[in-house]
Amino acid sequence: MRGSSAVIGIGESPYYRAGRSPYTARHMAAMAVRAAVEDAGISPDEVDGIVTFHPDQHDSAHLWSWLGLGELRWAAKAWGGGGNSGAAAVQLADAAVTAGYARNVIVFRALNQGTEGRYGRYNATARPDNDHAFTVPFGAAMPVVKNALLTRKFLHQHRISQDALADIALASYEHAQYNPRAIMYGKPLTREAYHASRWIAEPLHLYDCCQESDGACALIVSSASAARVGRQKPAYLLAGATGMPPRGGLWGFNDDAYPSGRFVPVGRQLWERAGVGPGDVDVAQFYENFTGTTLIAISDIGFAPPEELEKFVSGGRLHVGGGGLPINTSGGNLAEAYIHGLQLMVEAVRQIRGTSTRQVTDARLSLFAAGPGTSPSSAVLLSAEEPS
Numbered sequence: 001m002r003g004s005s006a007v008i009g010i011g012e013s014p015y016y017r018a019g020r021s022p023y024t025a026r027h028m029a030a031m032a033v034r035a036a037v038e039d040a041g042i043s044p045d046e047v048d049g050i051v052t053f054h055p056d057q058h059d060s061a062h063l064w065s066w067l068g069l070g071e072l073r074w075a076a077k078a079w080g081g082g083g084n085s086g087a088a089a090v091q092l093a094d095a096a097v098t099a100g101y102a103r104n105v106i107v108f109r110a111l112n113q114g115t116e117g118r119y120g121r122y123n124a125t126a127r128p129d130n131d132h133a134f135t136v137p138f139g140a141a142m143p144v145v146k147n148a149l150l151t152r153k154f155l156h157q158h159r160i161s162q163d164a165l166a167d168i169a170l171a172s173y174e175h176a177q178y179n180p181r182a183i184m185y186g187k188p189l190t191r192e193a194y195h196a197s198r199w200i201a202e203p204l205h206l207y208d209c210c211q212e213s214d215g216a217c218a219l220i221v222s223s224a225s226a227a228r229v230g231r232q233k234p235a236y237l238l239a240g241a242t243g244m245p246p247r248g249g250l251w252g253f254n255d256d257a258y259p260s261g262r263f264v265p266v267g268r269q270l271w272e273r274a275g276v277g278p279g280d281v282d283v284a285q286f287y288e289n290f291t292g293t294t295l296i297a298i299s300d301i302g303f304a305p306p307e308e309l310e311k312f313v314s315g316g317r318l319h320v321g322g323g324g325l326p327i328n329t330s331g332g333n334l335a336e337a338y339i340h341g342l343q344l345m346v347e348a349v350r351q352i353r354g355t356s357t358r359q360v361t362d363a364r365l366s367l368f369a370a371g372p373g374t375s376p377s378s379a380v381l382l383s384a385e386e387p388s
Contacts, residue, residue, distance in 0.1 A: 003387030006227035006234035011035025015337035019114030021214035029110035041231030049074030049102030083341035084371025087378035110216035134252030148201035151292025176331025239274035263300035285344035297372030
């Protein structure tokens with residue numbers, strides 16, 4: 001599957017703050033899928049596969065028929081409960097195309113938190129079960145609290161300062177100022193404003209937390225041979241990985257990897273399959289529901305050991321032109337929008353095409369790392385050149 005398929009089309013709906021979209025999630029999904037089909041330069045009846053992720057209320061079969069897409073030959077949903085499976089969904093599309101089950105596979109995600117409920121909240125009327133039974137009685141109900149515990153322990157163990165989290169937030173907000181699609185476009189962030197913002201769950205400030213958004217995005221995966229003659233410059237799927245440590249799925253923070261190491265198997269698999277290393281990557285889109293898990297993932301996947309991590313992210317090195325690894329060049333989940341992170345994959349494709357609003361010069365390898373705070377995690381590496 002090394003370079004046997006490529007992303008040939010991308011599309012998005014407008015992005016809105018949670019609850020402010022005038023459209024249903026299905027309507028926005030239709031916008032994104034239609035835009036991806038048009039971007040790819042194919043007709044709707046040439047699409048014959050569909051993949052999504054995260055348990056949700058969206059009826060893909062209804063969407064398929066409503067849009068007038070072709071005869072369905074492949075349908076799948078990635079395993080997982082959040083943004084962790086965004087790259088895994090792309091891998092499923094890659095697998096279908098490589099195996100010949102389908103020719104053109106749509107991967108999409110749509111959210112309307114006004115009607116579905118906001119993902120950052122906990123349903124207090126539900127009886128705590130599974131992992132919630134180990135956390136809710138002690139106040140760790142919402143995702144931000146769980147991730148705060150994870151982040152606090154990691155920072156303490158490795159003597160990393162709050163400024164490392166600020167560096168991630170500042171990079172995302174700076175890049176969003178070039179992106180008119182971003183919800184935080186025109187709203188720059190300073191280091192002083194970051195530190196002055198209120199705590200949500202220590203050590204996470206307001207600006208450490210992702211947006212809560214309504215919107216949709218989609219992409220089309222096709223064969224490398226079809227991509228060569230397509231309308232757009234192909235973004236070849238050089239490698240993908242989905243994984244976790246052996247005990248990574250245990251409840252109550254009882255896995256061996258806590259607080260770090262959850263993304264280590266993903267990185268190891270990815271670099272082995274791609275035949276390159278972290279130092280070869282030109283630009284990366286890291287899922288940040290919260291800056292803490294992003295910081296941990298940057299280390300886990302191999303860019304810097306924990307003791308060198310603060311230096312790796314400091315001094316503007318995460319900004320385009322900063323001399324390090326540019327990340328989240330459209331604004332990411334923090335400052336563009338939160339569509340369970342799939343919009344990061346769309347931006348990874350733009351970087352390969354050279355069409356980002358904050359473009360990295362001559363980007364050849366573009367990484368999308370999905371949902372590091374939840375197991376199993378996943379990642380995809382895109383290449384501007386078709387592997388030989």
